[in-house]
Amino acid sequence: MSDTMDQAVSVLSEKFAGADIGGTVKFDIEGEGAIMVDDAGVRRGDEEADVTLKADADTFQEILEGSLNPTSAFMGGRLTVDGDMGLAMKLASVLA
Template sequence: MTTDFLSIAQAALADRLKGEHFEKSVSLRIKEVGNLVIKGDTAEISDDRADCAIIADQPTFEKILKGELNPIKAAMFGKLKIAGDAKTAMKFGGLFG
């Protein structure tokens, strides 16, 4: 189940990243599942360190990827946490509306 979700999330991010280019890296840390790292215009399943980490559980990331939850609102309501470069996290949030 966890690997399946990481693969689904990676594919969903690949679509959103077309035409984008992150100068800094973002790590999406999905609690009890694994990590995705966004560098440039790609998302890879990886445990590499990044400039910014966005941490949440799988249901929260599922809602964000489906467009049902804005990541900035999720952070404001404590559904996800941000560690590191907040500007990079805001740019990531911009991919979702």
């Protein structure tokens, strides 16, 4: 298991604790793997999702640390979103 993925699962679990996701989200971290988030929690996995957010490991790390706003990452082309944009916007507030 990569340290990046272990840390990401831990941080996302804290950020999404008690949050009402209302869908299935996949964070696709280039070169590392994927993390699934839904109302059941956060786990490693690569399943179908309502929205997929894809970024390289450095960008994802910056988002998790709070030094990069997810919306700014998207607008700057560092984060791609495929699927339900409404759900993606909801995630931005949880990640910020």
